[in-house]
Amino acid sequence: MAAEDRTKGTPTGASGIARPPRSRLDQPKAPRRRLLPEYDPETFGRFSERIARFLGTWRFISWMTLVIIVWVLWNIFAPTAWRYDQYPFIFLTLMLSLQASYAAPLILLAQNRQADRDRVTYEQDRKQNERSIADTEYLTREIAALRMGLGEVATRDWIRSELEDLMRDLGGRHALLPAESDEDR
Numbered sequence: 001m002a003a004e005d006r007t008k009g010t011p012t013g014a015s016g017i018a019r020p021p022r023s024r025l026d027q028p029k030a031p032r033r034r035l036l037p038e039y040d041p042e043t044f045g046r047f048s049e050r051i052a053r054f055l056g057t058w059r060f061i062s063w064m065t066l067v068i069i070v071w072v073l074w075n076i077f078a079p080t081a082w083r084y085d086q087y088p089f090i091f092l093t094l095m096l097s098l099q100a101s102y103a104a105p106l107i108l109l110a111q112n113r114q115a116d117r118d119r120v121t122y123e124q125d126r127k128q129n130e131r132s133i134a135d136t137e138y139l140t141r142e143i144a145a146l147r148m149g150l151g152e153v154a155t156r157d158w159i160r161s162e163l164e165d166l167m168r169d170l171g172g173r174h175a176l177l178p179a180e181s182d183e184d185r
Contacts, residue, residue, distance in 0.1 A: 045113050052110035
C-alpha cells in the first residue's frame with residue numbers, strides 16, 4: 001500500500017521509491033519541452049509547393065544550366081589559385097546531389113498535398129453527382145405522375161368532340177320527333 005514519506009510529503013510505493021505526484025485529470029497538462037523545433041505544417045507545405053512549382057519550369061532549367069556552365073568554365077579557365085573544383089568536378093557533383101536530395105522530397109510533399117486536395121474534390125464531386133442523380137430520378141417520377149394524371153384530364157379537343165357528338169345526336173333526335181306547331185308551344 002502506498003504510504004506517504006513524512007519528511008518530504010511525496011507518496012511512495014510499496015518498494016519505498018518516491019513516485020511522481022499524480023496529475024489532475026480536470027486540468028490540462030503543462031506543455032513539454034521538445035527537442036525538435038515546432039513548425040506549421042501548412043506553411044511548410046505551401047513553401048514546398050512553391051519550390052516544386054519553380055523546379056518544374058524552364059526558368060529553373062535555364063538558371064541551373066547557366067550555373068553549371070559558369071561553374072565548369074570558371075574551374076577550367078580561371079587562374080589555378082582561384083579554381084575551387086578541379087576537373088572531375090567533385091564539388092559540383094556534390095552540390096547537384098544535395099540539390100536533388102532536397103528537391104525530391106519537396107516535390108513528393110507537394111504531390112501528396114495535391115493528391116489530398118484532389119481526393120477532397122473527387123469526394124465533393126461524387127456527392128454532387130449522387131444528389132443530381134437523386135434529383136433527376138425524383139423529377140422523372142414527377143413527370144411520369146403528371147403524364148398519368150394528364151391521361152385522365154379532359155382536354156379542350158376531347159370536350160369539343162364530345163359536344164359535337166351530342167349535337168349530332170340531338171339533331172338526329174329532333175328530326176325523328178314529330179313537328180310541333182307554333183300553337184303547341
